[in-house]
Amino acid sequence: MPGLATAMNLGRLLTQTARRVPNHIAFVWADRHWTWQEFDARVDRLAAALRERGVAKGDRVMVHARNSNAMFESMWASFKIGAVWVPTNFRLTPGEVAGLSETSRPVAMLRDRGFQGHADAVRAAGDWCRTVIAFGDAREDELDYETMLGIATPPPPDHEADVVYDDPLWFFFTSGTTGRPKAAVLTHGQMAFVVNNHLADLFPGVTENDASLVVAPLSHGAGVHQLGQVARGARTVILPSERLDVEEAFRLIEQHRVTNMFTVPTILKSLAEHEAARRYDHSSLRHVIYAGAPMYRADQVRALEALGPCIVQYFGLGEVTGNITVLRPDQHSLSDDGPIPIGTCGSARTGMEVAILDDSGRRLPPGETGEICVRGPAVFAGYFENPEANEKAFRGGWFHTGDLGHLDAQGYLSITGRASDMYISGGSNVYPREVEEAILTHPAVLECAVVGMPHPKWGESGVACVVPQPGTSVSEAVVLGHLQDRLSRYKHPLKVVVWDALPKSGYGKIPKMLVKQRLEAEGVGF
Numbered sequence: 001m002p003g004l005a006t007a008m009n010l011g012r013l014l015t016q017t018a019r020r021v022p023n024h025i026a027f028v029w030a031d032r033h034w035t036w037q038e039f040d041a042r043v044d045r046l047a048a049a050l051r052e053r054g055v056a057k058g059d060r061v062m063v064h065a066r067n068s069n070a071m072f073e074s075m076w077a078s079f080k081i082g083a084v085w086v087p088t089n090f091r092l093t094p095g096e097v098a099g100l101s102e103t104s105r106p107v108a109m110l111r112d113r114g115f116q117g118h119a120d121a122v123r124a125a126g127d128w129c130r131t132v133i134a135f136g137d138a139r140e141d142e143l144d145y146e147t148m149l150g151i152a153t154p155p156p157p158d159h160e161a162d163v164v165y166d167d168p169l170w171f172f173f174t175s176g177t178t179g180r181p182k183a184a185v186l187t188h189g190q191m192a193f194v195v196n197n198h199l200a201d202l203f204p205g206v207t208e209n210d211a212s213l214v215v216a217p218l219s220h221g222a223g224v225h226q227l228g229q230v231a232r233g234a235r236t237v238i239l240p241s242e243r244l245d246v247e248e249a250f251r252l253i254e255q256h257r258v259t260n261m262f263t264v265p266t267i268l269k270s271l272a273e274h275e276a277a278r279r280y281d282h283s284s285l286r287h288v289i290y291a292g293a294p295m296y297r298a299d300q301v302r303a304l305e306a307l308g309p310c311i312v313q314y315f316g317l318g319e320v321t322g323n324i325t326v327l328r329p330d331q332h333s334l335s336d337d338g339p340i341p342i343g344t345c346g347s348a349r350t351g352m353e354v355a356i357l358d359d360s361g362r363r364l365p366p367g368e369t370g371e372i373c374v375r376g377p378a379v380f381a382g383y384f385e386n387p388e389a390n391e392k393a394f395r396g397g398w399f400h401t402g403d404l405g406h407l408d409a410q411g412y413l414s415i416t417g418r419a420s421d422m423y424i425s426g427g428s429n430v431y432p433r434e435v436e437e438a439i440l441t442h443p444a445v446l447e448c449a450v451v452g453m454p455h456p457k458w459g460e461s462g463v464a465c466v467v468p469q470p471g472t473s474v475s476e477a478v479v480l481g482h483l484q485d486r487l488s489r490y491k492h493p494l495k496v497v498v499w500d501a502l503p504k505s506g507y508g509k510i511p512k513m514l515v516k517q518r519l520e521a522e523g524v525g526f
Helices: 012-020 035-054 069-081 093-103 115-123 144-152 190-202 221-232 246-256 264-273 295-305 386-394 432-437 476-483 512-521
Strands: 026-031 034-037 060-064 084-088 107-110 131-133 168-173 184-187 211-214 235-238 262-263 287-290 310-316 325-327 346-348 353-357 370-375 399-407 411-416 421-426 428-430 443-453 458-469 495-498
Touching: 012 035, 012 069, 012 221, 026 035, 026 069, 026 093, 034 035, 035 069, 035 144, 060 069, 069 084, 069 107, 069 221, 084 093, 093 115, 093 168, 093 184, 107 115, 115 131, 131 144, 168 190, 184 190, 190 221, 211 221, 211 246, 221 262, 221 421, 235 246, 246 264, 262 264, 264 287, 264 295, 287 295, 295 310, 310 346, 310 399, 353 399, 386 399, 411 432, 421 443, 421 458, 428 432, 432 443, 432 458, 432 476, 443 512, 458 512, 476 495
Parallel strands: 026 235, 060 084, 060 107, 084 168, 107 131, 211 235, 211 262, 262 287, 287 310, 458 495
Antiparallel strands: 026 034, 168 184, 310 325, 325 346, 346 411, 353 370, 370 399, 399 411, 421 428, 443 458
């Protein structure tokens, strides 16, 4: 019967690797490291400790923590007992985390040092959270993580909970830039496909002789990326601090001969532009993956020049766990006249189907712009207890991404932007990404964001927010003059503001909502 197909408990990826290469290094954090045998034993003791405290299959385990071995261990322990891992972005406020707990209703919470207020907020939000476990600064009513592991009785071999394909294992929260975050339900069967797809399309050939550097929060895309590393026995290396330290990142790449890593465009841009790229040996890099937001052409070129032909792009929302398109290293080019169209985010991932649909659900031909929709085994099981959102997202048997774009005749996808980002000025559609791409070709512009703001005559008009390159300056006149022969007049922003930095989310993205809020706060408008 549909929905009852048996599946491997995804936690067995760790079990299998620990048995195959027990003495290889699994995890590195600052001056500490654990072998696969040691790491798996710690995960098993955590699983036993959680079970002893009543955490059962289907229960939710919330984790509010910075990247660490304990944070990663909580993932695998939750998987093994059949519980649902509910990681949060550690930069969220106590009130925001309490809101996520109201959605997920966790029976246990693991928190990092200094997040007592977050645990208090979760407990105050409802009576579902029975246990709070702290990584090092436990209070009287909380359990100390290491003490708990030390007294736990190791479970017997092959203790992983039996699961079926559709059993949930991860609540992947949407970033919530346009409303309250929703819990996307990822399942054991779906994620087994995702791991295989990542290994095939993003970082093929990974083995226990490889190393992967983590420079983004494990709570989201970086955590999905590391599943494939565990499956193949590659060591996971995390930065010693919570903030991106580019110098330290390059030092670790050289020390551990790192072969792959997951980034977002803002992080890749920082790596490519830092002078440390010229001082450290990064020739081991084969797959530097960037996703989470489109990357501008000018930034792609800088990354290729600094790191070489190793960058990989994919397009994929959390709901599809990163599995929509891929643009391989050999498909990136410094030249604008190569066989692959400039600006594309690649072609459909293996086993996935991508289509451009109009408002009525009709498939559009190559070259026409519409909503990017996808179907296949990587699509999530739906939003937890949110039938209205599910009905909207799964119209006509496709998952609707909310992004606009077009396919060419070969199947390469180009993203125009979020449907919610497009604005209509004087009756004409303006796609901010196109304008941003043009502005970023100016050598004095480091970053740029374009948004539509209400205009009394045109309905909406564009405001461009630009950040100059260090040591340079830029003005409204310079930006508008630069666009003169590059874009149709109706696409030009009516105003240009210069900022020291663009507002970014905890995931390194530049949400247009935050840009608009800052403009409104500064009184910028028409």
